[in-house]
Structures are given as structure tokens and as C-alpha cells.
Amino acid sequence: MGIRQNIVRQESLMVNYTVVNDWTVVEVDGGMDIHTAPMVRDAVMGLMDEGHEHFVLDLGFVTFMDSTGLGAIIAVTKRISEESGSLRIASASNRILRVFEVTGLRANYDFRPSAEEAINSAPVRGSAAPWPYAG
Known part of the structure; x- marks a missing residue:
């Protein structure tokens, strides 16, 4: 992978990104809750402001995610x-996948087992989930 850049670093949360094969891989390490989810959202929005379009959100190191974390992803x-742009979610644990399942949102996202697998194919412009969600 490319050079990892740190964009959020706190005791309970780290967010890094690398750019590989036209994908911006955002790795979240820590819980995504009412205190940290806005930082994750703002970090990705900041990257978009810088011109990044195609994202892999690597949740492999996310220890906890509540509705605020899901709201940040939405x-x-x-x-x-x-x-x-494009969005893929990588390395989500069964607990994280369950959050998407119980909210009926799992089918709207492109989940991949790892960031490496997510970046193996080129981004498809406009492949993020359509919003507003029609359920």
C-alpha cells in the first residue's frame, strides 16, 4: 500500500488514510460513538474537500459502533x-455487520473482507449507495 497519513489521533480514536489504485483507504481504529463518530465523518469529508472521490472505509479495527457511528457512515x-464517488466497506466484524443488518442497510453497501480485496478492482463512478435511502 501507499504511504499512510494520519488525520485523527486521539486516545480513543485514530484515523489514517492511504491512496492506492485510485482508492482512498480510510482506516478507523477505535470505537465509533457519540464522541468519535463526528471526527471520522469530518475526516472523510475533509478528504473529499481535497478532491478524493473513491473510498474504502476499513473498519477492521473498530471496536464498537453505535447509531452515531452508523449515522456518520450514512x-x-x-x-x-x-x-x-465510490464507497466500499472493508474488514467489518460480525458485530459491525449486525448493525447494518438490523437497520436494513446491509444491502446498500459493498462489503469486502479486506481492504486489499476492496482495492483490487477499479472504482466505479457513482457506485456509492443511493440516498435518500428508499428502503
Whole structure:
């Protein structure tokens, strides 16, 4: 992978990114809750402001995610969709996948077992989940 850049570093959360094969791989390490989810959202939005369009959100090191964490991912998805970008979610644990399942959102996302697998094929412009969600 490319050079990892740190964009959030706190005691309970780290967010790094690398750019590989036109994908911006955002790795989240820590819990995504009411205190940290806005930082993750703002970090990805900041990357979009810098011109990044195609994202892999690597959740392999996410220890906990509540509805605020899911809300941050939805906000990011809306923005990526508005700008015809791409989004894949990688390395989500069964607990994280369950959050998407119980909310009925799992089918709207492209989940991959690892970031490496997610970046192996080229991004498809406009492949983020369509929003508003039609359920």
C-alpha cells in the first residue's frame, strides 16, 4: 500500500488514510460513538474537500459502533453519492455487520473482507449507495 497519513489521533480514536489504485483507504481504529463518530465523518469529508472521490472505509479495527457511528457512515455515503464517488466497506466484524443488518442497510453497501480485496478492482463512478435511502 501507499504511504499512510494520519488525520485523527486521539486516545480513543485514530484515523489514517492511504491512496492506492485510485482508492482512498480510510482506516478507523477505535470505537465509533457519540464522541468519535463526528471526527471520522469530518475526516472523510475533509478528504473529499481535497478532491478524493473513491473510498474504502476499513473498519477492521473498530471496536464498537453505535447509531452515531452508523449515522456518520450514512452522512459520508450521502456526500460521496452526491459527488458520484465510490464507497466500499472493508474488514467489518460480525458485530459491525449486525448493525447494518438490523437497520436494513446491509444491502446498500459493498462489503469486502479486506481492504486489499476492496482495492483490487477499479472504482466505479457513482457506485456509492443511493440516498435518500428508499428502503
